[in-house]
Amino acid sequence: MRAVRLPSAQAVRAVIVASLRHGDATLDSTARALKISSRTLQRHLGRLGTSHSDILAEVRLNIACRLLVDSSKRLSEIAKFVGYSNASSFSRRFVRLMKIQPIVYRQRQLADRQGQACHRKRSHTAGP
Known part of the structure; x- marks a missing residue:
């Protein structure tokens, strides 16, 4: 299994800002834009003490x-x-x-x- 580079909370924010402009700021669309799975994004944000929502x-x-x-x-x-x-x-x-x-x-x-x-x-x- 290859190592996945996980995004910073700031990178997630930037993707969400861009997604809002297109009207699709869901967890799935954010994960897709960051090229990771939704579940991986959820776990990663949880470790950072936050969540997509x-x-x-x-x-x-x-x-x-x-x-x-x-x-x-x-x-x-x-x-x-x-x-x-x-x-x-x-x-x-x-x-x-x-x-x-x-x-x-x-x-x-x-x-x-x-x-x-x-x-x-x-x-x-x-x-x-």
């Missing part, structure tokens, strides 16, 4: 947070982009993980950005 949830959340703040996409578009069947299931999962509704998260992040921009503007215009 954990990494998938993390990737989805990171992308969703970025899209909520850096785009004007509607919630339903973001939900579909990150692989949820509808905005409602995405919102429930987001609240469960972030303890805040996605729309409120967006509003707070944008308000924080505006506040920081105003602060920087004032500090640059203030004289000695």
